[in-house]
Amino acid sequence: MMHNLKKLFSALFFVMLLNASAQDVEGEEISVLTEFQNTNGSEGRFEVFFNAVNRYNINSAYDWLDTIKIYLSNSQKANDSIAAQRYRVMQTQVYNDLGEFDKSIALAKELYAKKDSLDSSSRKIILEVLDDNYANLQLYDKQIEIRKEKRELGYTDNVAFYDIYSNLGLHRKARNQYIMEVKPTIADNDSYGLAKYHSKVGNYLRLDDSAPTALSELKKAKAYLDVFLNDISKEKTEEQLFESDLLKAEIEGNIGKCHVLLSEYEEAVPLLENSIEVLNSSSRNSHKSEVIENTLNLADANLQLERYTSAKQSLDIDFENISMLQRIKRNSLLAAYYDKVESFRNAATYYKRNERIKDSLTQKQSSIIKQQLVTIVANEDLENSQRLIDEQKRINELARSEMKAKDERINLVFISLIFTLLGFAGLVYAYLKSIKNQRLIAEQKHIIENALVEKDSLLKEIHHRVKNNLQMVSSLLSLQTKNTRSKSAIEALEEGKSRVKAMALIHQKLYQNDDLSVIEMQGYIESLINSVQSVYKKGGHNISITIDAEGTELDIDRAIPFGLILNELVSNSFKYAFPENDDNGKIYIHLRKNGEQGYFEYTDNGVGLPDDADERAHSSMGIRLMNRLVNQLQSKLNIDKENEGVRFWFNFS
Template sequence: MKLFKIFGLWATLSLCGISLYGQDLPAEGLNSLQTYRELPDSRERLNYFLKEADRYASQSPYDWLDQVNVDLNTAAQKQDTTALRIYRYIQASLYYDLGDYNKSVSIANDLFLEVDKKDTTSLQIVLDLIDQNYGQLKFSDKQIEIRKKKRDLGLVENISFYDIYADLGLYRKALRSYITEQKKNVDNSDLFQLANYNNTIGEFMLKDNTAAAALTYFKKAQGYLSVYSNDINEVRTEREKAEADLLEARIDGNIGRSHVKLTQYREALPFLETSIAYLEDMKEEHVHRDLDENILALAKAHLELDNLEKAVEYLGVQHLTDDADLRMKRNLLLSSYYHMVGDFENEVDRLRQNVRIQDSLDRSSLELNKQQLIAVTAEGELEDSRLVNDALKKEVEIGRAELQAQDMRINLVFISLVFTLLGLVGMVYAYMKSIKNQRLIAEQKQIISDALVEKDSLLKEIHHRVKNNLQMVSSLLSLQTKNTRSRAAIEALEEGKTRVKAMALIHQKLYQNDDLSVIEMQGYIESLINSVQSVFKKGGHRITITIDAEDVELDIDRAIPFGLILNELVSNSFKYAFPDPEQEGQIYIHIRKNGEGGFFEYTDNGVGLSEDSEERANNSMGIRLIKRLVNQLQSTLNTDKTAQGVRFWFNFK
């Protein structure tokens, strides 16, 4: 999606007044760089450089850069300022293709200062290159300045921000802006343009986690491109063929990643493999992120399909981009692989690496992104406001012209008609003002809605990270259990694991809920019981657990103590209440809310508490923990011995 086609915009470029069309190219048989060397002057070399679609097929960008540096030295010796500007421009383009955006934008900025301000074509393409470099460097605030400069110089009428919104993670806003700005420019007879348009919409949707809708647009893009490529009535140039092949590889990769998002792993494999095979042959930096994302998606698909050898093969591929998000995705996939093969030490190590990566993120960089986001949003709103004001001014000017024309035609006899028209103008003005106010209110509601969505996303991310950290603690306890021989220590560690899992489950339920303020207790208790059963239930036990907590919701401050209390009670029942494996065990859990308060009851029909063991049980860590948790709920634990088993109960606020 972020592929900026530098050369496509420069078809009429002339840094020195030259034309890029109508020039004869040398005969075939030489590779691109040799052909470039044999051209007689800098103008023809620039023309060839921009037209050659496959210039890196036999020589790398570094080989081209070495040649251009030689050309720069020769031009400097001859004091040929025109050639110097041309070669510096080619040099900046090569640095962009190599991914050295700082060098590229530095050269382009110097060129901009030297270009004649009347030469709008050269100004346009140099500012485009600067804009693209700032985009790759994530300098959104500088991109805004460059685009405003284009508008102020009269190079463009309106400026757009959808790509900057996407860089800042505002994919839904980027999608709306892209459709608004680009739909009117789409030629329905240009199949390649239609394919690219639908693919871009799909990419915004995929990044906004609406994979099903995105897949529909990718399929449409695939259909348009297929018709375009197979049209035998059209003769395509090498550049057009290369662009079509690259777009097809991107669409295939996007379809594959959409299937992975939808857990359709087997369907994803052929699309991802085809895309990777094409992108691996390309040497340009701008395709590396797509290639890395496709490789990680393919590894995830094989992992989910239990093709562990294939999965670890792709996870072992060296990343081409140094991106923190991609490194964290790779570490998560590797931790899942190590968990599946039982290598818990490496699993924990990968999770620790992700924690270190997250902690190493530069807070000042995050603050800069916030400032950039504010700048983009403010500029976008100002641009929208400017467009609305321009439209209103045009309407008012048209109205004035009509009134003046009428004034010239009518006589004093029709004064009443003039007053009628003035009243109509007032009504139109009031109506336009009302429409404007409604639009402003709608925009403000949208801003508030976006802010609430962002807040919910941040809260879910916090709960997700807390859950991940607690899972890491659980993994560490598992690792310690494997290295401990003392049975008492193992039991203590296992009990600790269940307590950690009980707390982790709370945070998991929270970030999975639409409402982040409360926990639905029936589902939470069922999940908690399943977790405890997996640890303590042995073969032969026949225990029936009845949970009566329907329609009970508690906030996190009360849900965590309840989870730990239940964890201790159910664990004790499994460990001590049913020593006879043939016994028909029954456990009953009851929670009810009544206004601001509520009632909790737990019973089992096990061996119960004997007289001589009651004091010992009250002094155990589990019972003491339960009592402290009940005190935290501002209540007191009550214990009743029944004919069969034991009953614990308390009221809570």
């Protein structure tokens, strides 16, 4: 028997060695499990396991479980209790990832019973695993106890209830509490934090059957996440990029589900497919449940679009740990599928299954959910009561301090009263003298205000006349165009005319503004694009243009170079980016200025720049003009030609 076991272990080791060698030779990604096995000592392996961005990138959780059991057995044989403890903590997490929540809880409780022998990191991990296990088993009263333990140990500042409320179907209450507790903690410039916040609020709205409002919040979340990912000024770690990909997949999945609720099935399908593909790479149980939800919604959309084969493929997937409500939805969709393909006997079978499940669910869960609600509300009331008591104590202490200070102030009043009377005579004299000075100041102020009003009027008139003069120049260029036969001369005149219009538009916006010092760029960019489109009448009408410059204001010294740069970029897109068909054409313009720092980005998905673009840049009037204008803004123009279309960007101050 022992001889056979040795042969088996030798064979397994040889296969693992071959696999590792093959991966190194072919240059493929080395699995986290291989890194784990190549690391010396239980402490190092513990760090690799819990710090891995995606520990199941190649090997499954079952592979990890088998490997950890071998190391656990070896450490027990060597009487290394600390190493054995670490491997059991890892085992607890793997059972949780596999959805074997009862096993995970039993092992976690056994470990936590000896918490004094655990290090802080292991204690925190076990509590997090217990929190997740109880949530998945809908044992919310136990989950609250774990969260209180985490707060007492300093792992969290407060006991949050919003996710528990949502799990119990109280999505509106969950949303209100989440907004109240989380919104004040997010900085205005924290794009990633704002993306997570709007994603969560949008999902609560979706669950509360408010799909249109949810869609708006989710699109905000996606926009903030795009800002975070596109911010080249901040270096991002591999973990941050992985988490961002997962968050983007969550947002897209929820947007897809909103489209299904709104019967917009074509829009929903690609979003749900992409979300499923990305979330499948995650080991979190919340993401596994999200994959099931997205798959069921994808099946629903395909059924409505009469893509029966695709719908059936989604419904035939054998999911682990599917919830009762998800099973009911799957049975309903299968029944609908068989109805549509006229297999009515199979449809009836799934309708009957749902009836049995619903009856069982009604009997078993009604009393449990009521009990959970009572427990949670009682806990929350207790928390609120304790906070009120603490607040009242603080108020009483302040009142006592205030009374003491009041007695001291009364004594000071008598002393200060004498000095006040002495000073009063001087104040009367000074007051009478100040009346005369105030009259003089009022007269001077009136003169200055009139001068300022006159100055504003003159400035507006100047800007108006400059705009008119520039329009006259544009008209002269138009006349010259009609009298010119050379195609290249006509194009040059049209380009000049477009640049003149861009500058004229600046002065028009200034004299229309109440504030003559700055220009609101969102409205200016929209007007500029309309002006450019009128020049290129045959093109540009089917191009989708997205402008993200809301709330950004620039002074005239920066606005004029920006206007000319944008005029060149949009003109080039209309002329060259879409030579055959602009139906799928997209232009994205992003402009932001926070304090002294600013960022500009322009992209289109056209044919991109030609291969000899760098050589042409020296002879191209447009490129040379843009480089000089960017230099005026004390920056450098960056051009990305490798991706689809073209991308221009630069920072400025």
